Amino acid sequence: MNFIPFILWSDALVFLLLAAGGVAAWYVRRREHLLLPWRRVARSGVAMVSLLVLSLFLLVGFLDTLHYRSALPQTNGSGKVYSPEVLSVFDSLVGPLRTHTEKTYSEPFALVLYAKESISDAQGNIVRDYPRLQYGGAHLSDASRRDADVVKRALVGGGLGLLVGLLSFYLTHGTLRCTSGCDRGVFIATLILTTFIGAIANLAIVYHVLGTDKVGQDVLYLSLKSIRTGLIIGTVTTLVTLPLALFLGVAAGYFRGWVDDIIQYIYTVLSSIPSVLLIAAMVLMMQLFIDKHADWFDLAALRADARLVVLCLILGLTSWTGLCRLLRGETLKLREMEYIQAAQSFGVSSLRILTRHIMPNVMHIILIALVMDFSALVLAEAVLSYVGVGVDPSMISFGTMINAARLEMGREPMVWWALAAAFGFMLVLVLAANLFADAVRDAFDPRLNGTESKA
């Protein structure tokens, strides 16, 4: 074996989340009435299209979570020596994107750098001109043939993608006609997506589709790598937020009295501390801790990851108050409902009332709040990176991308593609998540759906 799998802390948390999701799915699968709302989700076109987009993001994020260290050629006595560089399965899949590094900025589909340099031409004269890129469009000898080549490659890639899409549809449905049991919108969306991905993939092999950044890294690669950071910030943080907000909020609303007082004091105090300061203090403390115990964090990846996990924790600790307050208010309303009193008159225990009666009835709030938080967290990460207390500068994220691009916005001519790429990816990710959550909420609201009774 010339590599060993390597699990970072954030990877472990992601696996934990996936395991929890798997267990939940298994539990739901065995219960027909819990499965029913998900069937309704599956019938909703918007939900399926957004799920499709979302699952592409999740797939990229997941592949990027499977880390390994490859073996170096030299050996150290009996044992192998592994590279200090931690790579992911995703890195190895998109190999050329990662390794094709130019000198500095270049525009999307450019053949030359964005800045003039002194270069010596064939005759040995020094001229100031835009030098050719090392990788971008290097296969073209004549610069004027670029446009035709781009179109050709896009068509070929798109055609292949379309074929793959049709083939996968044929394999799953056994026919190419979208009749019953098939949503036309989803079908078309799938074909469009596979075509698009095919075209991009075929182009990305030889061009920098979204240009390159200051140190010549491919922006498409950076954007794709940022997905994992965004997803982790968005989901792992909710691991911290959700239990706190749910249990404290519901308990405060249901029990009232001193329980309510204490919980209210806690979140009032917490939300009156400027959260940026709190986060900055925590992140700097973590940085100090890492520096002090450098031997615990012997790899750069470990250091960056530790900072990411701490950032998630602290973001979670500061952002549960809003949801908690919301849930407390809703519970205050629900506890006066007559079905709660009916349960009390049966002597049903408080814990059971909380879990059976109150929690299912606040789920829609949680679902919406989480998705809103998800987008807010992805954005918060960008802001914090700007202040310098976000993720480790070596870690690729939307925040660091935007932060880097920010400096070049004032430059003439403007370097726009890094910002546009980060913006576009974030928009699609957040929008897909929002639409999907909306469809799920609708499917779970019994008042909006006439359920079919179980046979």
Added chain:
Amino acid sequence: MNLLKVDNLVTRLRNGAAIVDGVSFEIAAGETFALLGESGCGKSMTALSLMRLLPDGVANAGGAVQMDGAALFDLPEHDMREVRGGKMAMIFQEPGLSLNPVMTVGAQIAEVLALHQDIKGMQTNQRCIELLAQVGIPDAARRVHEYPFQLSGGMKQRVMIAMALAGSPKLLIADEPTTALDVTIQAQVLRLLRDTQDKLGMAMLLITHDLGVVAENAHRVGVMYAGQIVEQASREQLFSRPLHPYTQKLFAALPDAARSGQPLSAIPGSVPPLGSIPQGCRFAPRCDQAWALCREQTPKWTTVDGRGVRCHLYNSAESRVLRTESLSRHSALSTRDSALGTRYSALLQVEDLQVHFPIRKGLLQRVVGQVKAVDGVSLSLPQGRTLALVGESGCGKTTLGKALLQLIPPSAGSVRFAGNELIGTKSSRSAMQMVFQDPYASLNPKMRVAEILEEGMTALNIGADSETRQAHIDGLLDKVGLARDSKWRYPHEFSGGQRQRIAIARALAVSPQLLICDEPTSALDVSVQAQILNLLKALQRELGLSYLFITHNLAVVEYLAHEVCVMYLGRIVERGMTEEVLRSPKHPYTQALLSAVPRIDGAGREYVKLEGDMPSPANPPSGCHFAPRCPKRMAECTAYPVEAEISATHVVRCHLYDRRD
């Protein structure tokens, strides 16, 4: 000359279902036309169509409305605004929601005045005070500057009426104007509407589901069912001889003492969903006089003796014989056991129960007063009997019910159930259960019926395993008249009456001996109410249940209860057998309460007018609580009266009946 002429009005939902389907009627000046019908039959939509204020997704699809010579549907929106409020004003059901809470009452009336009467500046205040005085608000000059939250429900409805009158409309549309009010207040408001109409000669379109209100106020009546007017007649004609089977059923479904022995003739099923009956008579599925023709052919509007009806019974030649099924509603009192309550051993014995809520103020939350919601109530309820607890809203009857179940901790007193003291213990959860008022709020929307029914059994460890419990649930559903497969459905899939059946089944799941029913039928339509009352009665016979029936509906009390307690401001003022209390009420409050109930027989009744509203239980009047409103107030009333026995079972707390020896 008719003021308003509605001709073949059709209002449809976007999806094509007709909510109002070919409604025609006329109203003359000075006349009250009542639209009577159950919820969802299109009464309010008819009114909103007239005002051209239909909500989104509902549109007018035909017909014509002539008012004062103008075709309302042809007017441009600008002119229509003049009509609304100026010629045609509307008052709504919920006075608490139809006034703007951040504007003073005067400012809200002034708005109407400025728009329609062009009264501005100094005159406005004067006119507002006049209007408020006209609707019987005492101290109008001061009230003009008050906010809606400072007024009671009855006062708010008066303000709404004053607002409607401010534009001097020719037609007043009153949409369930008294449904949200207590009987005594309802009587005041109905009288006010009558008097105002007499004085101003307005026409009135009264929308209601209450036959009593119709009997009190209407001149002519249109009975609506599933979007159509099925019968139209003058009040006298309708009440002496209803023609349409639906109207007959409505009358028959009303509970009263005369029929307390036999089950009410409930109308099976519920109002069909919109557009579900494309042809044939819409009432046919629920009608026991329906025959094949009723399902095939939509009945025509038939005029019989100057009144209209939409029924095949009256237009097919062979059945021209009018079925003048006289409703022998005043038959002799059925044999009911008038045995004395003392003969039954008491199942529930409540003594001097008090529920006080502390009023806390200030930083340290010091107790500065007590809201005495229940203030020393004693009662006893024997096995297999029904005790009704009657009173207006806010008198503490619901609090009492919840305190008995220990849902609210009582402050003092004792509750003994089958001889065991309950206060301070958590036992006998299963022996007492509650059926709540609002079947829409009392079932968890996220739980299926089976889970709802199973919950109590699980909590109290009834039924050995899931199999026995499921079998028990099937039995319960049979008992309350629901299909067994309904247990896999969610509550929102059921109608109000069915939901109330589920709620009853839930209470019965733990085999209680006593059911506390908190206004179980007040959220239901008359025909459905009859189904539920029948069910409760059958269950009592079958299972020997005792009921503590909390209600403000005296007709239900007459029908169902063996004994009655009348509550006022946290205390019981009169107690006795149902007949004693309702036939010969002794306490002035009971008398006033009974006289305020609109009766459908139209029999002349002495109306005892009550002044003002119920005082706050935080600050009850000293002495007899009722004294400030009592028409028979005396000097002794400054002291709280002791119990005076009228008979062995009839007890009243009033100085009028003090033994003076």
